[in-house]
Amino acid sequence: MSTATIARLKPYLVQLEKGKSYFWCACGLSKKQPFCDGSHKVTEFLPLKWVAEQTGEKLLCACKHTKAQPFCDGSHNSLSDTYAEAGEADGVGVVLVDYVAGEGGALKAKLDNGCYVIRVPESALSTLGTMKIYPVIGVVDGAKNLSQYQAVVATGQSPVLSYPGSDVVLFIVSGQGTVNIGHRAFPVSAESGVCIKPGEGFQITNKDAEPIAMNISVCPPCATPETLEQMPQVFDTSIPDRVQGVDESKQEAMADRFFQVLIGDKTHGTPVSQFIGEIPQSRAAHHRHLYEETITILSGEGFMWTDETKTPVKPGDTIFLPLKQAHSLECTSPDGMRLIGLFYPSMSPSINY
Numbered sequence: 001m002s003t004a005t006i007a008r009l010k011p012y013l014v015q016l017e018k019g020k021s022y023f024w025c026a027c028g029l030s031k032k033q034p035f036c037d038g039s040h041k042v043t044e045f046l047p048l049k050w051v052a053e054q055t056g057e058k059l060l061c062a063c064k065h066t067k068a069q070p071f072c073d074g075s076h077n078s079l080s081d082t083y084a085e086a087g088e089a090d091g092v093g094v095v096l097v098d099y100v101a102g103e104g105g106a107l108k109a110k111l112d113n114g115c116y117v118i119r120v121p122e123s124a125l126s127t128l129g130t131m132k133i134y135p136v137i138g139v140v141d142g143a144k145n146l147s148q149y150q151a152v153v154a155t156g157q158s159p160v161l162s163y164p165g166s167d168v169v170l171f172i173v174s175g176q177g178t179v180n181i182g183h184r185a186f187p188v189s190a191e192s193g194v195c196i197k198p199g200e201g202f203q204i205t206n207k208d209a210e211p212i213a214m215n216i217s218v219c220p221p222c223a224t225p226e227t228l229e230q231m232p233q234v235f236d237t238s239i240p241d242r243v244q245g246v247d248e249s250k251q252e253a254m255a256d257r258f259f260q261v262l263i264g265d266k267t268h269g270t271p272v273s274q275f276i277g278e279i280p281q282s283r284a285a286h287h288r289h290l291y292e293e294t295i296t297i298l299s300g301e302g303f304m305w306t307d308e309t310k311t312p313v314k315p316g317d318t319i320f321l322p323l324k325q326a327h328s329l330e331c332t333s334p335d336g337m338r339l340i341g342l343f344y345p346s347m348s349p350s351i352n353y
């Protein structure tokens with residue numbers, strides 16, 4: 001069979017109506033993308049008829065190479081050797097935003113539409129036993145689906161924590177130790193993701209002099225963790241493996257960049273997706289996602305861009321991206337930029353529009 005024509009290299013966002021039939025263009029020739037206009041008649045392709053299961057917005061494939069027809073599965077990103085880059089005109093009129101000191105000395109750069117970058121010095125963290133913690137993203141910041149905390153655990157044991165009713169995902173930024181979940185001990189080290197199910201408690205043990213620095217992401221958002229007297233007996237045995245580190249065999253290419261999902265629905269049965277990625281010195285074209293997202297810079301420097309604003313970013317900074325926020329992350333470091341991203345609900349990080 002011949003290859004379908006690429007209508008364009010990113011999907012179409014369309015509003016669908018539950019129970020209604022649609023015809024998705026499979027040949028790529030339709031002038032009414034992403035739907036069929038009869039142009040396939042000169043090809044061997046047939047349109048795909050399907051009935052929408054829900055009313056709402058969906059991203060329909062326009063590159064015609066998806067393996068999840070008619071929906072975009074991110075395949076469009078691997079059809080080119082280079083990621084779509086921003087043009088000169090994209091920077092015209094964009095305002096450089098400064099960081100402003102807020103609560104406890106945390107610095108925040110407020111970009112468009114509730115998007116922001118936060119830079120939290122350790123002195124701003126509140127003490128919770130051997131742990132120090134700061135809420136970098138929460139409902140008060142405009143987040144609807146996720147919250148995130150920056151935390152540091154000194155030598156010893158953290159309190160037993162629980163975020164009732166929420167899925168919790170940890171990312172160990174530096175240090176090493178053990179995470180106890182429901183009386184099971186999981187060794188962790190830098191660049192590990194950890195999955196904790198709703199109703200479970202967790203406790204960090206650090207036997208080293210070096211503190212453990214980590215992100216605690218909580219979906220749906222939860223304003224404050226509960227500190228418990230004892231570890232609950234709750235442990236979801238259907239997901240026995242809870243830790244995933246960097247594994248080159250699990251990395252997925254996206255043109256000249258890559259990502260690896262550490263925690264997600266396929267690996268850990270959680271609606272939260274956590275991924276680690278690396279981008280080369282470049283500035284991607286603006287794109288959007290159908291989810292709220294948080295990104296923490298692990299190495300490398302650059303700028304976070306939105307339509308009207310931009311601000312410099314460096315290791316340790318956390319970015320909050322509201323739903324559908326147009327954005328791009330520019331890496332100015334010759335050695336590239338490494339980052340950890342997290343979004344909710346779960347899907348492939350390569351699905352963008």
Ligand code: FES
Pocket residue numbers: 008009010011012060061062063064065066071072073074075076077
């Ligand atoms: S547009 Fe085809 S997979 Fe995304």
